[in-house]
Amino acid sequence: MRFFKSLVLVLMFIPVRLYSQDAMIYQAFNERFVDIIGQLEQLKDWGVSHVLISPPQKSLDRSEWWARYQPVDYRFIDGPLGNESELVELIEAANNYEIAIVADTVLNHMADIGEFPDLRFPQFGPQDFHFAEQRPCIFDYSDRFQATNYWLCDFRADLPDLNTSSDYVRSIHLTYLKKLIDLGIRGFRWDAAVNIEVDYFRWLLPQLGEDIFQFGEVVGTSLEEVQLYTDIMKSTDFRLLIQMTRHISSQGDIQNLKPSILSDALNPDKRISFVRNHDADFNPGFFNFQSIQHAALGYIYVLGGVGGVPFLYNRDMTIPEVLVSLEFRKRTRQAESNFESLELFCQNCSRDILTWSRGNDAFVILNKSDNWHEFDFRAKDLQAGCYEELRYEFEVCLAQDFDGSVRLNSWAGGSRASIGSMTGLLFVRK
Numbered sequence: 001m002r003f004f005k006s007l008v009l010v011l012m013f014i015p016v017r018l019y020s021q022d023a024m025i026y027q028a029f030n031e032r033f034v035d036i037i038g039q040l041e042q043l044k045d046w047g048v049s050h051v052l053i054s055p056p057q058k059s060l061d062r063s064e065w066w067a068r069y070q071p072v073d074y075r076f077i078d079g080p081l082g083n084e085s086e087l088v089e090l091i092e093a094a095n096n097y098e099i100a101i102v103a104d105t106v107l108n109h110m111a112d113i114g115e116f117p118d119l120r121f122p123q124f125g126p127q128d129f130h131f132a133e134q135r136p137c138i139f140d141y142s143d144r145f146q147a148t149n150y151w152l153c154d155f156r157a158d159l160p161d162l163n164t165s166s167d168y169v170r171s172i173h174l175t176y177l178k179k180l181i182d183l184g185i186r187g188f189r190w191d192a193a194v195n196i197e198v199d200y201f202r203w204l205l206p207q208l209g210e211d212i213f214q215f216g217e218v219v220g221t222s223l224e225e226v227q228l229y230t231d232i233m234k235s236t237d238f239r240l241l242i243q244m245t246r247h248i249s250s251q252g253d254i255q256n257l258k259p260s261i262l263s264d265a266l267n268p269d270k271r272i273s274f275v276r277n278h279d280a281d282f283n284p285g286f287f288n289f290q291s292i293q294h295a296a297l298g299y300i301y302v303l304g305g306v307g308g309v310p311f312l313y314n315r316d317m318t319i320p321e322v323l324v325s326l327e328f329r330k331r332t333r334q335a336e337s338n339f340e341s342l343e344l345f346c347q348n349c350s351r352d353i354l355t356w357s358r359g360n361d362a363f364v365i366l367n368k369s370d371n372w373h374e375f376d377f378r379a380k381d382l383q384a385g386c387y388e389e390l391r392y393e394f395e396v397c398l399a400q401d402f403d404g405s406v407r408l409n410s411w412a413g414g415s416r417a418s419i420g421s422m423t424g425l426l427f428v429r430k
Contacts, residue, residue, distance in 0.1 A: 022333065025102070026312045027052045029278045030065040033082035033090040044097040046326045047333070048312070050213060051094060052102045052189055056087055057176065060111045065278065066156060068104075069191060070111035073122040074176035077183075084183070091184035102187030102213060103180055107164065107173050108195045112157035119160055123172050130161040138195075142221040148197045164200045174207060187213030190233070194218045198228050205232060215272050215309075223264055230270040237273055237308060240265040241287050244275070244298045248368045249290045254354040257301065258339045271308030275299050276316055293422045296321035297366055300424040303329050304364045305337030305356055321424055324391045328362070328426040335359030338381055346375030353419070357381050361429035367419045374418045380405045387427040396427060 026048040028036045036051060043051065058076040060067040068079065077084040091101050110121055113135065119126040126132040130149045137153035138146050152159045162169050177188065188208075193201070193216030205214065215234035220226035223239055243265060247256045255261065265271070275298040279286050289295040296319050303310050303325035310329070316322055341357035342365075344350075352369035360383050367373055384400040396417070399409040411417045419425060 022047065023049045024310045024312065024329075025050045025052055025272065027277060027314055028054070029314050030054050030068070031081065031314065033086040036090055037093045040094055040097045040099060044099060046312075047330055048099060050100045050102045050187055052104055052187075053087075053090075054081055055104045055106050055191070056081065056180070057106075060115060065282070067111075069106050070115075070157065070159065071106050071109075072111050074172055075123065088183055095184070100186035100213060101184065102189060103185050104191055105177070105188045106191045107162070108192040109152055109159035109161050111159070113151075113160055114157065116160070124162070124169070128163055128166060128169050130163050132160075135160075141219075142225075144225070147195055152192065152195060161195075164196050170200070170203065174204070177204075177208060181208065181212065186211070190214065190216040192217055193229060193233075193235075194220055194225070198232070201229070201232055223266075226266065230266055234270055234272055234309065235266060236277070236311065237266045237271040238287060240271065240273060240306075240308075241275070244301065245287060245289050245294075248294050248297050248301070248366075250370065252368070253351040254366065254368050255350060257306070257354055259306070259337075260339065266308070268307030272311050273302045273306060273308035274311035274313070275302055276313045277311070278313070281313070281315060292319070294368065295319075297368055297422065297424050300325050300364065300366060300426065301354075304424075304426060305332075305339075305358055307337070320391065324426060325424075327390055328358075328364075328428065331428050332358040332362045335362065341381040342377050342379045344375050344377045346373055349373045349375060361385075361387075363387075363427050365419055365425045365427075367421065367423050370421045372418065372420055374416055376408055377417060378405050378407050382406050383429060386430050388430050390426045390428060392425070395430075 024047050026043055028051050033053065054068045056077045057071050058073040058078050060070040060072060063080055077087055094101050110124065119129055119132055135158065136150045137158065138150040140146050149161065151161045164170065215236065216229050218226050218229045218235040219238050226235060226239065229235055243257060243262060246252050247254050275295050280288055289298060299319065299322045335358040337356050337358055339356040342355040342363060344353060344355060352367055352371065353373060354366045355364065357363040357379060360381050363382060382398060384398050384406050386395055386397040388395060394412040396411050397409040398406040401407045408417055
């Protein structure tokens with residue numbers, strides 16, 4: 001019976017353009033599978049192509065979110081978020097909206113040693129772990145041996161590090177992943193990927209199929225370390241996130257986020273561009289923005305034009321800037337961003353304001369400072385005409401100048417442009 005059910009799922013699946021400009025990931029963090037079903041219509045309207053669910057394998061028997069990232073038994077899909085039949089129900093519903101379900105996947109370690117002090121899990125024993133007796137914690141993440149062999153530890157747990165070079169461990173993992181694929185899962189996020197040797201993924205990925213969307217959590221202590229992994233997979237771009245948190249701040253220079261200047265970030269075709277996820281949300285000091293309003297401006301930057309596959313975090317979907325940026329993205333989806341198109345004329349605002357155009361009929365202005373700024377501007381790539389601001393719903397009109405560029409003609413009924421503190425404005429030509 002299982003064979004026929006899996007066959008039906010495969011036949012029902014409608015392929016999603018995994019790497020196109022249309023791809024966008026929504027993290028349904030710690031949400032029950034059955035609860036996600038009711039959101040699919042809205043997610044489709046927002047332009048979401050992939051929904052990332054929390055790890056579905058049997059995990060530590062606790063209700064806290066972090067327990068889902070502590071596997072106990074890969075044979076079973078069962079836990080507070082749902083069981084196997086509920087996961088299949090979600091997959092089938094998502095297929096109807098041409099949305100792919102992606103599973104957050106923990107392969108680096110098992111559940112807290114405090115719960116399994118003898119390292120005897122249903123599928124593993126002490127022989128299947130690195131340093132089963134010494135149990136050292138990683139203290140130097142720049143040391144590749146430590147990063148891939150020592151244990152991940154924090155105030156919550158010491159996590160036994162699986163020997164992912166073992167044929168037996170690999171066979172357990174592959175069986176689990178193929179089971180998920182048979183159920184209809186069409187992608188994987190590799191949790192703590194940087195803590196697993198690159199050769200493991202070189203062995204694993206070709207066995208999953210070319211139509212499987214996958215990306216890694218590759219924090220890395222250098223761009224060079226991250227690129228070891230991005231040669232074979234996309235990655236959540238922590239290097240870009242570091243630059244955003246640094247420059248979308250009271251002390252930063254937002255001009256450094258222009259792609260022509262941005263050096264310590266992944267190429268857009270390798271990048272999952274994100275502002276926040278569960279780790280940043282629940283771990284103070286983990287790549288955090290100065291405030292949630294600074295993060296809101298980060299979402300405009302990510303969704304409005306910096307490139308890569310955008311990533312939405314479910315607990316941020318009430319932020320107005322996120323919602324208006326999704327509308328802007330929908331209306332400018334096929335356009336290219338040009339961060340050199342607009343020339344601003346203002347006093348003492350160069351470090352505070354970032355502008356870019358989207359094609360020739362949309363543009364964005366960000367002000368990350370605590371100050372209100374007035375300015376004038378010209379643009380070389382925009383069409384003359386009137387533009388609608390999507391968040392605050394006012395009109396801006398641009399007039400053709402003698403040199404072919406356009407200049408400001410009117411701004412909300414006035415003659416000079418202005419932008420409030422900590423504000424992003426998104427304009428689309430009427």
